[in-house]
Amino acid sequence: MDRHAVIWTKTAAGPIKMGDLVVTDIDARFAYGEAFLESGNPDGLSLLTSPKIYGREAVVFRLRPSFPLHPRLMQFIPGHGRNNIQRRLYTKALERRPQPPSPGFDTDWEILMLAGRNGIGHIDVFRDDVVAGEWYERPAKEKPSNTDRSAFWKAIREDISEDMEAINPDQIAQLLGPTPSAGGMIPKLLVAIPDETNWTGEFAAAGTRRSNSKPYVDVLLKIEPREYEGVVALESLCIELHRELGFEVPRIWRTSIDGMRLLAVERFDRDKNGLPIPMESFYSVFATGDTAFNGNEDTDIEEVGQRLEKLSTVVNLNQKVARREVYRRFCLAFCTGNGDMHLENLSFLGGPNKTRVAPVYDPSPMRAWPQHNVRSSIPIIFADGSLRENILRVGAAFGLPYPEAASALDEMLEATKTYAQRVMDAEAVPEERKRNLTAILEKERLNLT
Ligand SMILES: Nc1ncnc2c1ncn2[C@@H]1O[C@H](COP(=O)(O)OP(=O)(O)OP(=O)(O)O)[C@@H](O)[C@H]1O
Ligand SMILES: [Mg+2]
Known part of the structure; x- marks a missing residue:
């Protein structure tokens, strides 16, 4: 069965469609759209498949077991580890459908359709152009209330500390909107936090620029799981060490909520206006x-x-x-x-x-x-x-x-x-x-x- 999707990106001039994606059993094909090619935007699907290299020729990727999609799109498929919040969130949401997708690539594809946007980098994936249009026009999310927020942290904490399924997908979706995946072993979320020296756990949906007259900044939020107790402190120490040696490192914030340790890392794939950087x-x-x-x-x-x-x-x-x-x-x-x-x-x-x-x-x-x-x-x-x-x-x-x-x-x-x-x-x-x-x-x- 062939699957279809569209890829868009957000630029200073507004959202623009990059092209169409078709995935068959043997290959994944992406073709740039005319409007995108005419816009002269150099930042296409990936570094080695840029519009300059491919132009009107389809970017054909022959599938292999570890890559059921173009490698650049694999980043949207959440890992299978227990700590992957997104995988569990979306699996639960999909299970409630009248006809849930079968496990394996069917499920991964549906997750891509739900969560393939606003992730790391500049690529947004949608089922079709109508969904894309609705997504870019959706109203900005209100900042969650204090009550919502504390319920949220409580659910996250219970979920990572007990081997228990406390996370309520509706609640997270309500607070953050679709939360894209950001790979790896440590549970994490993409959110925005107040751009201040001290952080006490306040957050809003990723992309929020301002709330209650405070400026906000996009971060990758890492939550310390019990099996990696100490990782937040050790990661912070190593980031500090890199900074002292003159390496370029993002700003970080640490806080602890009800004994749960959090590390927020400023995203460097967003510019100061919140536009994505490839x-x-x-x-x-x-x-x-x-x-x-x-x-x-x-x-x-x-x-x-x-x-x-x-x-x-x-x-x-x-x-x-x-x-x-x-x-x-x-x-x-x-x-x-x-x-x-x-x-x-x-x-x-x-x-x-x-x-x-x-x-x-x-x-x-x-x-x-x-x-x-x-x-x-x-x-x-x-x-x-x-x-x-x-x-x-x-x-x-x-x-x-x-x-x-x-x-x-x-x-x-x-x-x-x-x-x-x-x-x-x-x-x-x-x-x-x-x-x-x-x-x-x-x-x-x-x-x-
Ligand atoms: N400051 C940042 N700005 C933009 N993207 C980031 C930033 N930090 C991390 N990322 C992206 O998020 C992904 C996951 O973050 P990170 O590597 O810190 O955690 P992790 O993968 O869970 O850790 P591990 O590699 O030990 O499993 C990274 O692979 C990278 O793509
Ligand atoms: Mg990593």
Whole structure:
């Protein structure tokens, strides 16, 4: 059965239809619309399938098991983990239909039709143009009342702390409208919060610019689940560390509501007027450009550097700056016990005419949790020599000759001298996590020095 959808985007001149999507059993085809092509908007479906490259030719993506859609659209399909609020929300809503979709891609497609908009980046997906028109014309949501809000937090808290289904889809929909998915293991929501130094948990629907005469800012809201107790404090510490080292990082806010810890991260895929900025993960770009790519294991760190160089021949990316940036992030990840810098934790920001590596996000030291204790989720191919020698060797793929790679790694080692102590001093992190992480760090520093 063929499935149809339309893709739109929001620009300064208003919403515009980008084109039509048809998904068959063997491929997914997207074709740009005439009006979009005539508008000259360079920011199409994805970096490697821009209107400049494809024009009137259909963007045909041959489906493979891990990609039942164009890779760029996979971001709208919520993960299957228990912590995925969106998956549970929409599954419940769909189950109440007279004819619920069957599990699997049928369900995922229906979720895409319900939630494929206002997500990360600039792509909005709808069933048809009528639905799109209604969506863009809908009135702005009123800010939820205090009573609504506290009921909301209570439901979220119960849902993440007990293994219990407290979340009421109607209530969340009423407060936030459709909440798009934003991938990953930590439960999260896209909302707006007051643009003030201190945050006490007030929020409104994503896209709210002003409420009660206060300016609002769009954030990604991460909710600490019990099995990752301490992750909010540790992620904040690592964001701070990146900031001190001169990396570009978003502003963050922390608060705790009834013992539930929250981290709000300012979205960098929205400009100050709330208009979307294209954003696409390395994962999506690699999967679009390479038919053999199915996951993080299908590449290695060295190859990431080479792929960045290659990408700069197709899009306007300063590959020298980008490669150095990514290499420095890898070095710091090794020194902080991150281990989780996979290809969805690295993104490109801006369309093909001005592409850059997105600011740092999700730099949590996941090695503190035994089930995530891997050195690097993107393989590093080991040749002879120590870990240090191997890391420095791959610097060349990032445009850094051995001595320059050494100075990058040494800078990170120097900057993390007191990091283990800062981990030990962190509040709201279980002792066992701290001890785990610092023991790993102590050993790893010997391999890195
Ligand atoms: N500040 C931000 N601005 C725009 N998009 C963001 C921002 N932070 C994260 N994102 C997007 O949201 C997605 C999920 O966020 P994040 O990676 O922080 O959490 P997570 O995926 O749950 O963590 P993990 O990777 O450990 O599972 C990211 O992959 C990225 O696409
Ligand atoms: Mg992530």
